[in-house]
Amino acid sequence: MIPACAVADLSEGEAIRIPGEVPIAVFNVGGEIYAIDDTCSHQDASLSEGWLEGCFVECPLHAASFDLRTGMPTGAPAKKPVRTHRVVIKDGVIHVVPQNQEAVV
Amino acid sequence: MRTVAVVGASLAGLRAVEELRAQGFDGRVAVVGEEPHRPYDRPPLSKAYLAGTCSPESLRLADDADTDELAAEWHLGVRADSLDPATRSVRLSNGEEITADGIIIATGGRARPLLGAEGLSGVHTVRTLDDAAALRADLENSTGGVVVIGAGWIGAEVASTCHTLGRQVTIVEAGLTPLARVLGPTMGRICAALHSDHGVALRTGVGVQSLTSTGFGPWKRVTGVDLADGTHLPADVVVVGIGMLPNTEWLAGSGVAVDNGVLCDAGCVTAFPSVVAVGDVARYQGPDGPVRHEHWTNASEQPAVAVRNLLAGTTIQEYRPSGYFWSQQYGTRLQVAGHPGDADEVAVVDGSPDDRVFVAEYRRQGLPVGVLAMNNPKLFGRLRRQLRAAVAI
Ligand SMILES: Cc1cc2nc3c(=O)[nH]c(=O)nc-3n(C[C@H](O)[C@H](O)[C@H](O)COP(=O)(O)OP(=O)(O)OC[C@H]3O[C@@H](n4cnc5c(N)ncnc54)[C@H](O)[C@@H]3O)c2cc1C
Ligand code: FES
Numbered sequence: 001m002i003p004a005c006a007v008a009d010l011s012e013g014e015a016i017r018i019p020g021e022v023p024i025a026v027f028n029v030g031g032e033i034y035a036i037d038d039t040c041s042h043q044d045a046s047l048s049e050g051w052l053e054g055c056f057v058e059c060p061l062h063a064a065s066f067d068l069r070t071g072m073p074t075g076a077p078a079k080k081p082v083r084t085h086r087v088v089i090k091d092g093v094i095h096v097v098p099q100n101q102e103a104v105v
Numbered sequence: 106m107r108t109v110a111v112v113g114a115s116l117a118g119l120r121a122v123e124e125l126r127a128q129g130f131d132g133r134v135a136v137v138g139e140e141p142h143r144p145y146d147r148p149p150l151s152k153a154y155l156a157g158t159c160s161p162e163s164l165r166l167a168d169d170a171d172t173d174e175l176a177a178e179w180h181l182g183v184r185a186d187s188l189d190p191a192t193r194s195v196r197l198s199n200g201e202e203i204t205a206d207g208i209i210i211a212t213g214g215r216a217r218p219l220l221g222a223e224g225l226s227g228v229h230t231v232r233t234l235d236d237a238a239a240l241r242a243d244l245e246n247s248t249g250g251v252v253v254i255g256a257g258w259i260g261a262e263v264a265s266t267c268h269t270l271g272r273q274v275t276i277v278e279a280g281l282t283p284l285a286r287v288l289g290p291t292m293g294r295i296c297a298a299l300h301s302d303h304g305v306a307l308r309t310g311v312g313v314q315s316l317t318s319t320g321f322g323p324w325k326r327v328t329g330v331d332l333a334d335g336t337h338l339p340a341d342v343v344v345v346g347i348g349m350l351p352n353t354e355w356l357a358g359s360g361v362a363v364d365n366g367v368l369c370d371a372g373c374v375t376a377f378p379s380v381v382a383v384g385d386v387a388r389y390q391g392p393d394g395p396v397r398h399e400h401w402t403n404a405s406e407q408p409a410v411a412v413r414n415l416l417a418g419t420t421i422q423e424y425r426p427s428g429y430f431w432s433q434q435y436g437t438r439l440q441v442a443g444h445p446g447d448a449d450e451v452a453v454v455d456g457s458p459d460d461r462v463f464v465a466e467y468r469r470q471g472l473p474v475g476v477l478a479m480n481n482p483k484l485f486g487r488l489r490r491q492l493r494a495a496v497a498i
Contacts, residue, residue, distance in 0.1 A: 043149075049483040051490070060482035061431060061438075062401070076123075076405070077146075079168065 004035075004094040015057070017048035024085055024096055027068055029055055034068035035085040035096045042078040106206045106379075106416065107132040110195050111177075112185045113211030113352075114138025116146070117384025117404040119166050121209045122177050124412040134177040135203045137195065141182035142234055143172065148401055150237040151262040152433050156269055157241065161234060185212075188359035193379060207415050209408075210356070210367050210375075210382040214349035214399070219254060225318055227327035228343045231259060240344065244270060249341030251275070252330045254313055256283035256297065258432050260346030265434040267344075268305050275306040275338050277313060277330065288445055292465055292477055295458045296439060302461075303435050308332065316343065349399060351386045364388065366397040372420035373411035379418075381411040389424060393447075400430035427493065428475070437461060440482060442489040443475035451477075455484050464488060 004010075004018055010028045018024045023038035025048035034055075038046050045061035052058075056074065058065045064078030071081040086097040109125060111118045114136050122134055138144075145164040153159040167175075184198040194204040216230030227247075229240040244251075244267065253264045256278035267274045280286075285293040300307045314331040329339040353363040361375050362368040366388030369375045373382055373389050382389075384404035388397040398404075403426055410424045432439045445451070448467035456463035456479075464484045467475035473492055478485035 043153075045482065049486070051486045058486075060440075060486050076120075077166075079171075 001088060001095045001097050004096055007033075007089060007092050007094055010094065013052055015048040015050075015052065017046060018096060022098070022100075024098065025057075026087070026094060026096060027052060027057065029068065033087045033089065033094055035087050036066065036068060036071050037082040037085075039082075040064060040066075040078060041073065041080040041082050047082070106130070108203075108205040109134050109207040109209060109415070110203045110205035111136045111209040111211060112195060112355075113213055113384070113386070114140070114144050114179065114181060115211065115213055115384070115404075116144065116166060116401065117213065117386075117408055118209070118211035119144040120405055120408040121211055121383055121412055122175050124408045125416075126175055128412055128416055130412075130416060134175070135180065135205065136177050137180045137183055137185045137197060137203070139182070139184040140233060140235075143167065143179075143181070145234055146401075147232070150234065151231050151259050152266060154234075154237055155231070155241055155244075155263065155266045161238075164234065185355050188356055188361065188380075190358075190360035190377075206379060208380045209411065209415065210361070210380065210386060211384050211408075212352035212355070213385040213404075214351045216345070217348045217350050219313070219316075219345040219347065222316055222327075222343075222345065224323075225316060225325055225327050226323075227341060228316065228345065230345050231263060232349065240342070243342050244272065247341035249273075250329075250339055251342045251344065252277060252338050252340040253344045253346060254330070255346035255348070256280075256300075256307060256309070257346055257348065258284075258430075260344070261296075261300070261434050262432060263344050263346060264300065264305055265303070267342075268303055268435070272342075275308065275340075276300060277311065277332065277338070278307065278309045279312045281310045283307070283309065286446070288441070288477060289448065289451055289467070291451060292445070296479070299435050299437055299461070308336075311336075349385070351388075351397065353386065364395075366395075368395060370420055371423040372414040373407055373424055374414050374420050379415070381415045383407040383411045387411075391426070398426060398428075402427055402429045427489070429489065438478075438480055438482065440478045440485045440489075441475070442485070443467065443473070443492045445475035445477060447474045454488075456481060 004026045015027045025038040026035045040059045049060045050057040056065045065074040071084040083099045088095045144166040185195045187196045216232040222228045251267045251272045251274045253260045253276045256276045264274045282290045282293040283297040312333040317329045351366045367382035369389045371390045388395045414420045429442045445467040450468045454466045462480045464478045476488045
């Protein structure tokens with residue numbers, strides 16, 4: 001489980017990036033927190049810098065849109081989904097459980 | 106409409122096929138592409154592909170499943186040689202003929218060659234996958250200096266990539282300030298400074314006199330570049346990045362009007378309602394006269410409009426360009442939207458050019474008309490949207 005930031009520090013419509021070997025982007029959509037891989041599955045843009053529209057984030061480079069709930073792209077140019085990660089809020093802090101580590105936690 | 110022929114099997118051609126199906130056309134779609142490859146993405150050719158960090162397979166714009174779903178006929182490695190105005194049939198280089206009720210022209214462009222460089226090995230342009238593969242192989246088999254002729258987007262990217270590969274690079278640019286036509290002199294200078302930041306020499310305001318070479322016949326190979334001011338730049342590899350020429354020669358005698366691109370109306374429709382043009386080759390009627398864009402987003406977005414008008418048989422929708430394009434050099438991301446060229450003023454609204462992180466807004470009579478960002482995609486995204494809303498571009 002990786003601590004991201006305090007709930008209070010991530011306002012609605014904002015995103016932060018957790019650096020790491022596989023960086024993760026955390027979004028606050030109307031109070032709901034989502035975490036997905038930060039790197040767009042198309043090329044190498046950072047999705048935490050993308051445009052948030054409801055539950056979708058639009059990649060800042062070539063505008064592929066991803067559903068934050070499923071990681072699925074809605075169309076070109078991205079073809080592959082990005083991974084979604086489980087979010088746990090503990091003591092006012094947002095934590096992310098990286099999907100590939102889910103089993104060992 | 107029962108048959109549509111799409112000529113050109115790259116980004117705009119593929120998007121046109123996708124739009125035909127998405128908009129409900131269930132007739133025959135025949136695609137003709139001169140290159141032997143399935144549609145692939147060009148932007149990485151001067152960046153990741155040239156650097157050796159991505160494979161040709163990862164450039165593909167559609168995988169087999171996507172392609173199957175489109176149920177189109179692909180005539181690849183075959184050129185369209187002519188279009189018959191009376192029968193609307195396309196004659197192919199292999200002797201076949203495709204007769205269609207609708208024609209989508211998506212033939213893009215080819216690299217503008219440097220006169221005098223014909224048949225000289227070591228001299229490259231970068232437009233196709235085969236071009237980029239040849240350049241990459243040449244870079245792998247040589248160690249000397251690289252001279253890039255032209256400091257536009259592609260020249261700058263190739264210079265950056267060659268620098269990353271450990272090569273000593275010099276760029277030669279005939280204009281006084283690189284990119285000044287697109288970005289204006291101030292921002293052109295700021296972007297060009299990326300070269301000197303990384304120790305890549307930039308020579309501006311000087312033309313190329315001739316290329317020097319050694320050997321003869323098929324063994325003739327470039328050894329350097331002579332500049333108009335008398336300087337000689339030794340080189341193992343020379344890359345020519347001096348723009349592109351739209352591929353329109355095949356339309357001679359077809360009645361389709363051609364002038365630096367295929368002339369069409371604001372909805373990408375030519376004088377024939379059954380013939381439309383999309384992507385780099387389309388010179389459509391913009392608010393200030395005919396314009397042609399050479400950017401990925403344009404080639405990606407125009408087909409939706411062109412196909413709608415083709416299927417309707419008349420122009421029911423006009424194309425609104427976003428003017429968006431990007432470039433990547435020396436790990437720096439540049440993004441541009443709108444029409445910076447129309448501005449009478451440019452102001453840095455965030456960050457600082459000295460830090461190589463900033464956003465600049467272009468204004469005309471005080472109103473925003475364009476935006477340029479260096480390493481600042483988030484604010485760029487916001488301003489780009491505001492721009493679109495403000496001037497409906
Ligand atoms: C090296 C490079 C880097 C780039 N980087 C960027 C970037 O970072 N950002 C950006 O926004 N844009 C970039 N671009 C521009 C972008 O790739 C083009 O705008 C886009 O490819 C245009 O697509 P198109 O389908 O209109 O034309 P093209 O890609 O030129 O395709 C036309 C196709 O038609 C075929 N053809 C031509 N004549 C015939 C004929 N008579 N019969 C059959 N087939 C024919 C050609 O072989 C070609 O495959 C780059 C381009 C290049 C070359
Ligand atoms: S990198 Fe995200 S859409 Fe291309």
